[in-house]
Amino acid sequence: DYNIIVDLGSGDGGITKLLATRVPHKRVIAIDANPAMTAYGQSVNSLSTIEYITQDMSVSWPELSDDIRRLESKVDLIFSNFCFHYFNDKSQLLSQCRQLLATGGCIHAVCILHYDLNHKLPANARKEWCLSIDQQMDVWRRALEGNGFAIDVFECKDETYPMSRQQIIAVLPVTIATLKSKFETNEQFVSETRGLEDIMFDVLCNPVADRHNPNAWTQFLANKDVNEVVIHIGCGPGNTAKLLAKELNPEHIVGIDINPNMIASAKQHNAMANTDYYIQDITHEWSQWDKSLQKLAGKVSVIYSNFTMHWVRESDTAAQNMAKLLSNDGIIVMDILYCGHIYGTAGADKRAELERQLRYPSEQRVVGQWVTAFKSAGLNRIHIKYWEPKSFLTDSAGAEEMNAVLRELIVKSFETRMMSKTLFNGKDLIECNRELWNFVISK
Ligand SMILES: C[S@@+](CC[C@H](N)C(=O)[O-])C[C@H]1O[C@@H](n2cnc3c(N)ncnc32)[C@H](O)[C@@H]1O
Numbered sequence: 516d517y518n519i520i521v522d523l524g525s526g527d528g529g530i531t532k533l534l535a536t537r538v539p540h541k542r543v544i545a546i547d548a549n550p551a552m553t554a555y556g557q558s559v560n561s562l563s564t565i566e567y568i569t570q571d572m573s574v575s576w577p578e579l580s581d582d583i584r585r586l587e588s589k590v591d592l593i594f595s596n597f598c599f600h601y602f603n604d605k606s607q608l609l610s611q612c613r614q615l616l617a618t619g620g621c622i623h624a625v626c627i628l629h630y631d632l633n634h635k636l637p638a639n640a641r642k643e644w645c646l647s648i649d650q651q652m653d654v655w656r657r658a659l660e661g662n663g664f665a666i667d668v669f670e671c672k673d674e675t676y677p678m679s680r681q682q683i684i685a686v687l688p689v690t691i692a693t694l695k696s697k698f699e700t701n702e703q704f705v706s707e708t709r710g711l712e713d714i715m716f717d718v719l720c721n722p723v724a725d726r727h728n729p730n731a732w733t734q735f736l737a738n739k740d741v742n743e744v745v746i747h748i749g750c751g752p753g754n755t756a757k758l759l760a761k762e763l764n765p766e767h768i769v770g771i772d773i774n775p776n777m778i779a780s781a782k783q784h785n786a787m788a789n790t791d792y793y794i795q796d797i798t799h800e801w802s803q804w805d806k807s808l809q810k811l812a813g814k815v816s817v818i819y820s821n822f823t824m825h826w827v828r829e830s831d832t833a834a835q836n837m838a839k840l841l842s843n844d845g846i847i848v849m850d851i852l853y854c855g856h857i858y859g860t861a862g863a864d865k866r867a868e869l870e871r872q873l874r875y876p877s878e879q880r881v882v883g884q885w886v887t888a889f890k891s892a893g894l895n896r897i898h899i900k901y902w903e904p905k906s907f908l909t910d911s912a913g914a915e916e917m918n919a920v921l922r923e924l925i926v927k928s929f930e931t932r933m934m935s936k937t938l939f940n941g942k943d944l945i946e947c948n949r950e951l952w953n954f955v956i957s958k
Contacts, residue, residue: 517591521546521615523572523624524598528556528565534594535562544586546570573602576614583615590615592623599626603696605658613662622664627693628652628671632714635727644697644707674902680762683720687712687732690719744815746771746840748797748849749823753781756790763817771795771808798829801836808840815840820849824885825875834888838958847894847956851885852949853878857921860928868920882952889956898955903948 517540522531525545535543543564547553548571557567570583593612602608612622628651633641646654652671659666691708698704716732728734743766745759750770759768770792772778781792793805801809818837827833837847855875858866875881882899889897929947 516540518542518617519544519586519590520592520594521586521590523593523595523612524548524601525556525567526552526596526598528552528560528567530596531556531565532560532562535565538592540564542566544568544590546572546583548572572608572611573604575607576611579611586615588614588617591617591620593620595622595624595626597625597627599624600628600693601696605654606661609658609662609664613664621667629694629697630690630715630718632711632718635718636714637727642707673900680764683716684736687716687719691715743767744769744811744842745817745819746811746815748818748820748837749773749826750781750792751777753777753785753790753792755819755821756781756785756787759819760787760790765789765816767791769793769808769811771797773797797833797836798827799836800832801839804836812839814842816842816845818845818847818849820847822850822852824849825852825854825881830884830888831891834885834892834894838889838892838894841894841958843958845957847889847954849954849956851881851952851954853881853952854925855881856932856950857924857928860931861924865920865924869924872921885954889954894956894958896957900953902951902953904951905946906949907946 517538520534520538520540520543522534522543522545525531525547528545531543531545541564543562543566545553545556545565545567547556547567547569550569553567553569556565561567568580568582570580572579572583576584593615599605599608609622616622628648629645631647632645633647636642648671652669656666656669659669691711694708694711695701695704698707712732713729714727714731716735717728720731720735745763745765745768747755747759747768747770750756750772751774753770756768756770759765766789768787768790770778770781770790772781772792772794773796775794778792778794786792791807793808795805795808818840824833841847854873855878857873858869858875861869876884886897886899889895926947
């Protein structure tokens with residue numbers, strides 16, 4: 516139980532309210548420099564125990580308002596989400612925190628580290644002010660230790676965010692704006708970050724390219740219709756086709772699925788002028804493929820596949836076929852859901868059923884097989900990332916798509932590995948972390 520919690524940089528108060536509902540406390544002081552934010556928090560995210568205070572925390576202790584200074588040595592927890600990176604003087608920030616905290620109090624903060632832009636740049640173009648991840652961690656470590664903090668947990672996580680074209684366009688300038696604290700004046704910031712979009716975009720969104728493309732961002736903005744043909748493998752009932760149409764704006768979208776019922780449903784519910792759906796097993800030899808699909812050889816700019824490839828065992832043939840379809844500068848974006856853990860939790864009685872449905876090798880083998888398959892197919896630029904996006908399983912939704920035995924085993928496997936939380940009445944909704952290997956592949 517906390518007596519006083521400070522949420523430093525509380526923004527619109529959404530997280531503050533969540534914090535207040537989850538963590539027992541007497542008072543939560545939500546501090547933000549932006550009066551519009553505290554006003555919004557007060558009107559939309561108020562609770563009887565939350566007090567919103569407008570205060571720029573980057574000033575020195577004597578310059579802080581009386582309301583804040585009165586909290587000296589009284590705060591049990593300083594919580595901060597996505598705010599500490601705004602502070603230029605980390606040591607001063609932590610000294611303020613030190614002064615606010617009661618004996619035994621602690622800070623729980625999540626903040627952004629800036630991308631290491633230099634690692635892609637040639638030596639003569641490197642930015643002096645841009646630190647590597649290790650150097651940035653060192654700055655924080657020194658500031659923490661310099662202010663007498665003992666560090667319990669200190670980790671840097673590499674998160675993957677799937678983003679649409681529109682989101683990328685919106686987020687990139689914001690990401691550059693977070694660099695502002697590195698410069699003394701606005702003029703310096705403007706002159707030092709001129710043209711940075713290209714570098715930033717290249718580092719963030721084009722991880723497959725091994726050399727820096729100095730015009731990456733400009734080209735991205737200009738080539739609105741770069742994705743002429745998009746193939747969605749395992750398109751199911753075609754819901755994603757609409758998203759792909761909106762985000763990638765291709766001339767032609769082709770959904771393929773092995774299941775005739777899915778294709779029938781896609782044709783019925785998600786037909787669009789520039790969309791075609793085909794029943795096609797991607798592990799069939801190319802010569803047996805649907806003739807219309809064969810005509811797309813060498814013309815496909817994006818092959819996209821989501822939650823599908825874990826069913827595909829014949830990765831060699833599948834990779835050969837994808838390579839056949841791909842245009843010279845096309846890319847494959849796909850993921851592999853790891854389901855192999857489920858065997859460990861299945862009892863002997865369920866094994867046979869599971870074998871029939873999943874036939875899943877070890878994680879190392881399944882990822883390795885795909886890498887080898889793509890390389891043998893001449894696709895050598897392979898970028899792989901592991902991540903655990905949150906998802907929800909319900910007792911009823913999707914039941915028609917998934918066999919009951921498999922569903923039960925998946926849930927049990929999440930539970931035994933402490934990866935699931937059961938929400939709502941302990942029954943209906945299971946929150947779990949999917950274990951995904953993301954692949955981005957090109958020639
Ligand atoms: C990205 S938002 C995060 C908001 C909230 N914590 C959340 O997770 O939704 C960062 C917030 O930090 C605030 N902030 C930035 N610099 C600050 C400073 N020097 N003192 C207080 N708040 C600051 C901004 O006004 C903004 O509302």
